[in-house]
Amino acid sequence: MNRILGSALLVSLSLSSCKMLKNRGSNDRNDGQIVSKTSSTWTPVRPKGMVPIPSGSFVLGQTDYDFTRTNDAPVKTVTVTGFFMDDTEITNSEYQIFVNYVKDSIARTALANKAESLGFDPMNPNVDDSGIGAYAYISGSADGEGTPYDEYLKQSNTGRDGQNLDTKKINWKQRLEWDKYKYPDVDYAEVMEGMYYPPEERLNGDRRIDTRKLNYSYVTVDQTAAAKKRGTFRVDFRKEHSLNIYPDTTVWVRDFNYSYNDPMHQDYFWHKAYANYPVVGVNWNQAAAFCDFRTRYHNTALANKKKRAQQVKVISYRLPTEIEWEYAARGGLENAPYPWGGPYLADDRGCYLANFKPKRGDYLEINDGKKTGYMYTAPVKTFRPNGYGLYDMAGNVAEWTSSSYNRSSYLLSSSLNPSIPTSGESNMSVRGGSWKDIGYLLMVSSRDWENKDSARSFIGFRTVQSYPEGSKINYRRTK
Template sequence: MKKLIVFAVTVLLLYSCGSKDRGQLVGVKGKKWYPEKPYGMALIPGGSFIMGKSDDDRAQVFNAPTKTVTVRSFYMDDTEITNSEYREFVQYVTDSVVRTRLAILADELGEIPGNGGIGEYAFKDADTAGLSVYQKYMLDNYTGLGETGYEGRYLNWDEDLIWDTEDYPDEYYTEVMDSMYLPMEEWYNGVRSIDVKKIKYQYIWMDVEAAARAKKGTDRKNFLKKEELEIYPDTTAWIRDFSYSYNEPMHNDYFSHDAYSEYPVVGVSWKQAKAFCAWRTWKHNQFMRGKKQPNVNNYRLPSEAEWEYAARGGLESGTYPWGGPYLMNDRGCFLANFKPLRGDYAADEALYTVEAKSFEPNDYSLYNMAGNVSEWTNSSYDMTAYEYVSSMNPNTSFNDNNRKVIRGGSWKDVAYFLQVSTRDFEYADSARSYIGFRTVQDYMGTDLTVQ
């Protein structure tokens, strides 16, 4: 009995000596964390506002009755996503597809780094000597469980891709690169072009709303949704949207030419905008993991309520983002890029889009929340939505509703569509020459609201 008491006291002493909390409940201490404003975004402080038409609904749509709602704080891109920013996404996906094809062929041929040919682009785990214990475990137990048999393998990003045909290292590399281009009979003006149908991005997202409504115990995998889609903008929208109109220069150059780098990207569907958000989240988190920092919140499309709240810039019941009911300033200059007067596109000094950072920003430092391009939101369109949505962070997001809300009006719209309360929609799989998007990210940390 005495031995048992001595043993118990010894264990207690050992535990007490190794702890600094003196036996008190102090909680689990993590790293000190500070919120960081993402580059190119503005912080929108949460608060309440009157959503909907505060004046006469002259279009007689009656789909936006006034409703007091509250939204939480979030970050929002201060401009629409530009061609330059979307090109970074396209280039990354293109590089990923090429590296994957190179690695698979190298694996099939049994080529490894050191020979100077396609083997330099073999999977990173082709040589297991440099892998950690964890990486070896994952390679042995989890790779190759998907459709292709190569899922989970590590691509080699250390070796630069060779795009100049004169510098291709061997015939196998040439074979892979040739597979990425259009066949010779489809070349135009002698230009060898990438086959954009092969530039596909794949990602997985979780349907949290479905999970919340499912029966307890339902497997998590039932709510994981796999998406794979082409992500190159549909440049033919410039021709298709306007019958009997010459817009070929925009079709040929708008997305690809450096002259339009800082202009908003268009021809991007709602689904492609969602894919961009997933990639941007992944890109940021890759950096954070390298710094051994916690993951950031997801980048996403704004809800309809968040978009309107941000567009108002803290001004209650304003007609436009600048507050007043007028479309010109005191010097007679238009305040946005749209189709003014009796359809005079050029009266505001712009025929098509303008650079994303044009005109004066609203009081939240957001540019072109009216005009330039309409913007995708994450909300599904329902004429009666305001009658049943929650008054806290309202949103209608239905997977079976292909109509998605767009806001803000565009360069080809009349003034009515520029009003912050005007609702419109487009189909999720549609791409238009007048629709772009901007992203948001939830604010974490101390509650930041406007009284």
């Protein structure tokens, strides 16, 4: 009897499955063939302020001088995948967006924690919005109110320390009030006062944000270590980062002994006169954190758009590898010592083509024939771009790359997208030369390095974003 029932049930399930497949085919107009619904070509959206660098092969290394023994850039032919690259170094105004975001997120988190300690329920849509309660945590739903998913997370106690971070979302829609005379209530004032230097540390009563609190946290995965160990848990290669992201403005004083550079220390990063100058005083770790922020910032903006279902997360922003940097700096020219070609550092009118130190003790390069130049950094786009449309790939400020420095890296690395892993390395490759360097360091093949924890008044950075091979992109060459 049981066998008969079992057979009948099996036949019934089989008929039901066949009926479902038949119905699905008629409703979806599917003829049973598995085909791709996407186009064979994809056109990526070019990020603002970036230019596309096409894939290609080039001769890497020192091709114009015959060095012996000290040459750390031997000639080698390599192939590089295409990518987008910032046409200028990251400027003070661009990095200020990062600093302000961190400042606001810290203030909002502190306000939300205070509201929670006072009993404001983050999932209650009737939270008092006249005071600090308006800054309580909200749900991740479109309207910010609680959902069954939020309730599930609270009941399941998933996540570290029994707390899932998805249950706490900062309320970014509520405007922050920074005017101390317009604070909505005493609790709000207590939290916001903690964002500033304490009274005993203030100068002449000047009330300023305590930059020591501006810490940014993010998570990465060590892909190199994970690739070596198969079948292990992803959490084993998860790395948590938390660091202060405020630029070290004291570099202007520390980098030059017996030199009066205090005005640069006081004004360079925040004064609006320097808004379009390259940011400096940023170490390698801070530059990497900016890349993570830029990716998160872009993705958040896309997610907030109305057509969420059509949005695709952006490919991560990152620092360029050393080889990508040199490839881009050459601007499509082969065997040329400088981004503009060469062999000279000045044009036919005698004007220098980059911001650098032209003579011993002379930091003022002549740019327009009127004896005016730049003693320190220059505004971005002051000098002409290279063939790919990239500015200041020589001079102005040197630039961090994602590659660790090794004198033998050109020999050790692959010929396909060469790079040396950065895990555990402290000395990172720096390229391009700067405003305080001589002409030799402006050569596209010249290599230099700095410790990743060091910040300098002559080192900045720019970011890149990869795009898939075969993407439909309009490349423009600059004469």
